[in-house]
Amino acid sequence: MTDSESEEIIVQTKSVTKFFDQTPVVYRLSMDIPRGGIYGLLGPNGAGKSTTIKMLTGCLKPSSGAISVFGYNPWSERAQVMKKVGYLPERTGVLQDKTAIKHLVFLARLGGLSREAAYKRVRIILNQVGIGNMENSIISKMSAGEKQRLGLANALLADPSFLILDEPTANLDPEGRVYVLDLINDFASQGKTILISSHILPEIQRICSRIGIISQGHLLTAGRITDLVKNVYDEDYLIDTSHPNELFEELKDVSYLSNLSKDGVWIYARCDPNYFETFWTLIPTLCSENNWKLRTFKSARDPLERVFMDLVNPQSAYAEARSSERRGN
Amino acid sequence: MSENSYKTKLSTFNEKIVHYLKLPFRGPLWVISTETFKETLNNKRFYLQAFVFSIPVLFLLFGLGSTPVTTGSAEAIYRAHSELIGVFNSLWLIWTGEIFVFLLASDAISGEVERDTLKTLRTKPIYDYDIVYGKFLGFSLLILVLILPLSTIAYYGRMVQYGASSHILWSSLDELLGAIIIAWLTLSAYIALALVFSALFSKSLHSIMAGIMAIFGTEILIGGTGLAGLDEYLPNYISRNLLKEVLYGSTKLEEYDGTWWISLLVLLFINLSLLVICHQVLKRKELP
Numbered sequence: 001m002t003d004s005e006s007e008e009i010i011v012q013t014k015s016v017t018k019f020f021d022q023t024p025v026v027y028r029l030s031m032d033i034p035r036g037g038i039y040g041l042l043g044p045n046g047a048g049k050s051t052t053i054k055m056l057t058g059c060l061k062p063s064s065g066a067i068s069v070f071g072y073n074p075w076s077e078r079a080q081v082m083k084k085v086g087y088l089p090e091r092t093g094v095l096q097d098k099t100a101i102k103h104l105v106f107l108a109r110l111g112g113l114s115r116e117a118a119y120k121r122v123r124i125i126l127n128q129v130g131i132g133n134m135e136n137s138i139i140s141k142m143s144a145g146e147k148q149r150l151g152l153a154n155a156l157l158a159d160p161s162f163l164i165l166d167e168p169t170a171n172l173d174p175e176g177r178v179y180v181l182d183l184i185n186d187f188a189s190q191g192k193t194i195l196i197s198s199h200i201l202p203e204i205q206r207i208c209s210r211i212g213i214i215s216q217g218h219l220l221t222a223g224r225i226t227d228l229v230k231n232v233y234d235e236d237y238l239i240d241t242s243h244p245n246e247l248f249e250e251l252k253d254v255s256y257l258s259n260l261s262k263d264g265v266w267i268y269a270r271c272d273p274n275y276f277e278t279f280w281t282l283i284p285t286l287c288s289e290n291n292w293k294l295r296t297f298k299s300a301r302d303p304l305e306r307v308f309m310d311l312v313n314p315q316s317a318y319a320e321a322r323s324s325e326r327r328g329n
Numbered sequence: 330m331s332e333n334s335y336k337t338k339l340s341t342f343n344e345k346i347v348h349y350l351k352l353p354f355r356g357p358l359w360v361i362s363t364e365t366f367k368e369t370l371n372n373k374r375f376y377l378q379a380f381v382f383s384i385p386v387l388f389l390l391f392g393l394g395s396t397p398v399t400t401g402s403a404e405a406i407y408r409a410h411s412e413l414i415g416v417f418n419s420l421w422l423i424w425t426g427e428i429f430v431f432l433l434a435s436d437a438i439s440g441e442v443e444r445d446t447l448k449t450l451r452t453k454p455i456y457d458y459d460i461v462y463g464k465f466l467g468f469s470l471l472i473l474v475l476i477l478p479l480s481t482i483a484y485y486g487r488m489v490q491y492g493a494s495s496h497i498l499w500s501s502l503d504e505l506l507g508a509i510i511i512a513w514l515t516l517s518a519y520i521a522l523a524l525v526f527s528a529l530f531s532k533s534l535h536s537i538m539a540g541i542m543a544i545f546g547t548e549i550l551i552g553g554t555g556l557a558g559l560d561e562y563l564p565n566y567i568s569r570n571l572l573k574e575v576l577y578g579s580t581k582l583e584e585y586d587g588t589w590w591i592s593l594l595v596l597l598f599i600n601l602s603l604l605v606i607c608h609q610v611l612k613r614k615e616l617p
Contacts, residue, residue, distance in 0.1 A: 154452065
């Protein structure tokens, strides 16, 4: 039995399309999300990520196609779906005049908790998302980042087995981002399934085991990150050694390198894809033979970034330059 | 149809029946209704409404003459009845009453859409009817809290001022309650109608304007078609005919034909129908 066969699929979309004013915002999207792990929905702004999530949570009705979340149709059986799902929308709607704790207690009671149980639960969650000291703060006076954490707290109230987080780190400062991403990682390690949408590639790469890349409403690719970036190598490299000038002179004579340049200690080079393996052995060998210290030798772009750029925007200057070079060479 | 299929359908039908029977006892419905009640109490509009509703009562008790009647308690009851009908008719059931009820409830759902809080509510395992019926109940109870003491004060205050005897005061309690229930259900129907418009539109201003236009339009239409008597608005009909019948029933109970029970059921039916429409509208409402 293969991995994919043994995995339990908890979310399934089959050829889902959503039109707004006769414009397809999501088009024939078919996607499976297995139980466990963090699934990243990656795409540029306006790609259709939020619309997809809104259809998964029953906020929008698909124009065509079928969606199943835990076997339920989210549009017609939203209450059943929400018993198992915690959802952080892109824009968190809050009762501005209330205190953080009263707002969350109200929502927790809608989830079926008694008043006492709700207070107890809310205090735990507020501490968990890092705003435990703000339980009596009026929401309208909280910062955007704090409100975002409040939204995350709402998503966690019922201890859901599946979390849907639409841009969870939006409005957060760098420290807040790290905190929330670590928190999401913790939840995943507890066996929860998490769907996270973002246009910030490093975030997705840091925490997700699987991704789906979406652009202009189309799901371009999906799968494990390790599978997607397998055999994907960037052509641009950065090198930092103890003797940059000497190395630079050596590399000038290498025929398969182009765009060779030097900026301080950094050497930048573009390698012909046919000579990757030769190049990867050349640099360490040169350094070793000349007794230079090789401090850094890395691709200028991450492989996932390259996959993303090539898929999302094949007409971009970046991809265009690369393909024209390929044709020229 | 196979037996299994029939049994499945029957079981689904039974489940639905049980589901609807349990509906009024669902926790979320009461949580939303309590929240609506509390939120409205924090709303300045409510206090303006309370002030407007209390003006006729204050006017009755302190503005009008209160010379004791010479013809006994029956005359006192007659006058108190007429004046209470005047209160219902002049301010509570038409014009200002309608407008304030609409202002209070018309943005109940559209406001939630504007503030994105409807989406937050929908992140919880609740049904749309929890939202509709919960909000309706909250507003409706608030209106009852407003008109129950005011009507009682106005009615009995005038009776005492007219010098009615104490046993008459007690015996006319049922008529007073009947009148309050009719008035309450009428105002509740406005709330339900306001909720329908609130669910139809996604902007508060649109739902308030559309609601107010619709209610006067409907009344003019009803008056124009003669359903409630030519040149009469529907609330006029209710207060002039129905309430009069209920209240005056104290003097001719034996002749009373029970029409008001039917009217009561009709009002209940109108309320429920509007709520079902509101639920169906909200159920189909997408939140982009």
